[in-house]
Amino acid sequence: MNAMHVQQWNSPGAPEGTSRPERLFDREGEWAALLSFACDPHPGADLGVVMGRHRQGKTLLLEALAGATGGFYFCGQQATESEALQRMGEEYARYRRASRPFCWHDWKECLDAVLAAGDDGPAPVVIDSFPDLVEASPALPSIIYGALRHFERTPLDRRVRLLLAGETAPVMTRLFGSASPLRARTGLILDVQPLDFREAARLWGIDDLGLAFLVHNVVGGTPAYRHDYVDDDVPAGRKDFDAWVCRTVLNPRVPLFHEARHLLDEAIGPWNRGVCHSVLAALARGCTTHGEIATLLGQQLTDTSRALTVLRDRGLLRSQPDGLQPGTTRHHITDSLLAFEHAVVRPRRAALEQADARTVWEEARPAFDSLIAVRGFTQICRDWAVSFADWGLGTQQVAASRGTLSGPSGEGGLDAEVVVRRVNGSRTGPLVSLGLARWSTGMDLHHLQYLRRILDRLDPRDTGSVRLALYGASGFSPALHFAQARGDVMLVDLERLYRGA
CATH class of the missing domain: 3.40.50.300 (P-loop containing nucleotide triphosphate hydrolases)
Structure with missing residues (x-):
């Protein structure tokens, strides 16, 4: 019998009283x-x-x-x-x-x-x-x-x-x-997958989209973390976010503080946990390829490969081909709490157990902003492009990933954070959209010009109907809004990410 993933709500053989229990959020x-x-x-x-x-x-x-x-x-x-x-x-x-x-x-x-x-x-x-x-x-x-x-x-x-x-x-x-x-x-x-970023915002009951995004970059879409793991503590507003982090994920007396280590231990069992922690730390610091990780850790490629395979098999890692160089595979941590742990908590765990959490967080906040929030924003932009955006393709599926182009000798490379391609079976197909994502930087015409430079470097046969997109959480210039009105670019802000298509 063929596998099924979603069926109609009512079953002809369902007894009375089998409506979805209220304690089940979403699902x-x-x-x-x-x-x-x-x-x-x-x-x-x-x-x-x-x-x-x-x-x-x-x-x-x-x-x-x-x-x-x-x-x-x-x-x-x-x-x-x-x-x-x-x-x-x-x-x-x-x-x-x-x-x-x-x-x-x-x-x-x-x-x-x-x-x-x-x-x-x-x-x-x-x-x-x-x-x-x-x-x-x-x-x-x-x-x-x-x-x-x-x-x-x-x-x-x-x-x-x-x-x-x-x-x-x-x-x-x-x-x-x-x-x-x-x-x-x-x-x-x-x-049963984690809740997506939109569902997670509803789970936590957060209407402020910027705050919803920040919380998602700490706990992700895992339903269990909403209640017992933080003692029902939800940040009261954007100004309460720093204090909430100190009260929960940086507080040794709260279960969420210990959860990331338990999660990894449960997932990988007796396998070499030290190597897995080191690989996750390298990923959290911005390494995305096999070679970058091995170089940072000073390990043989074979040792790193084994750890990547273990983490991917346990669902803790996602591996995707580069959107512009399919021969390059890029790896990303799938769980926000694991990324937060290895970028923020793990390097400062001894200090957290000895010093005031507020002092440690003040020192760690720049790492959160530059590593976790930036990449987290990029990821929800890709998720939106795959799950919520209307590309006018009907039922045709798409995939979104980072895309890089090596520069000619003497020139730097070019990067696009959100490269959207059609999916043909197990392979990625024609290019649909090319986009940049900026969490903390306002966007202007030079960002659009950067996308056009990338477009000029690609095979014209692959770019005939490509939509240029700018994803920004800190606003767009009037010139970009005018460009959008002309149909030159698509602008995607937090409101559109969380509530639009």
């Missing part, structure tokens, strides 16, 4: 897809897979789904196979309101019993933290495959809806990748 598409899968009334055995990084709300979604549909939810943990089976038997007994725990000798016996819950209707069976169970029981995926095949051969009115969930990691990729036999049986593949 309408994810909830609809899960509900449609879980309540599909058609007979047969279906497998669903839910993936995503830590703290994105997978468990909350799955617990809510089980509660709303009368399904069974079980969360695995690191344990021996016998302990996992014992816990499963205890929790399934509570679910079935049995007088005593079920005792199963192996996973086959367990799954035969638990999946039979579908005899009474399409109630889902949800197994969360699935990779932890596989670690203790490597044969479990094969047992599941066999169980699903077995239930397909049973009476036609039997329904089995099994959902397996786990963090984005090589284990999930290997188990449900294109070469896996389980992939052919998968009817739902759902990747």
